[in-house]
Amino acid sequence: MIALLIRDLRLSVRSGGGFGLGLVFFLLVATLVPFGVGAETAVLSRIAAGILWVGALLACLLSLDRILALDHEDGSLDLLATAPIPLEGVVAVKALAHWVVTGLPLTLVSPVLGVLLNLPAPGYAPLVLSLLLGTPALSAIGTFGAALTVGVKRGGLLMSLLVLPLYVPTLIFGAEAARRGADGLVNGTPLLLLAGITAGTIALLPFASAAAIRAGLR
Secondary structure, three states, X not given: OHHHHHHHHHHHXXXXXXXXXXXXXXXXXXXXXXXXXXXXXHHXXXXXXXXXXXXXXXXXXXXXXXHHHXXXXXXXXXXXXXXXXXXXXXXXXHHHHHHHXXXXXXXXXXXXXXXXXXXXXXXXXXXXXXXXXXXXXXXXXXXXXXXXXXXXXXXXXXXXXXXXXXXXXXXXXXXXXXXXXXOOOOOHHHHHHHHHHHHHHHHHHHHHHHHHHHXXXX
């Protein structure tokens, strides 16, 4: 499993769909928003948490099609499906690799982008915590979407249409937790709900993803 994780991390960085692309997109979102809504600090402070969460979600979405597509193209996915390693474990490792190269860097860089959007000082810790709790769910859901569309020609658009509705609960509770934290309000409830969504996706979706891959390879 560790060897598979290291392999996927190397492929993610080498193929150009790793953390670099996501970070650049995240930076572009944070930079362009003030041009679109105006540079008023009060407006930016009010929407900063939501904008950063939307940017992180879309940045994660950029590299979803590479989670399984490269393995399917070179035949590695067929070998992994017949290997003694459970396919559910393979899917979980691939979701973890995606989170390490996308979700984790976005979480770490979010305070810097919060400065660009004039995020209130009390909001930095809740923002980082909400992204740390929520981005693993984005990777797990994205891996499920990639499994559903593996082998489909030009399935990137279809995968986005399938995944985006599933992302909505994570976005709602993640942005709400960060917003409440920035406003100095109690944000325990949305954080708990966000953690519950992440725990549920991590526990259930590897099995659903493995079943989808087996069906797609038949």
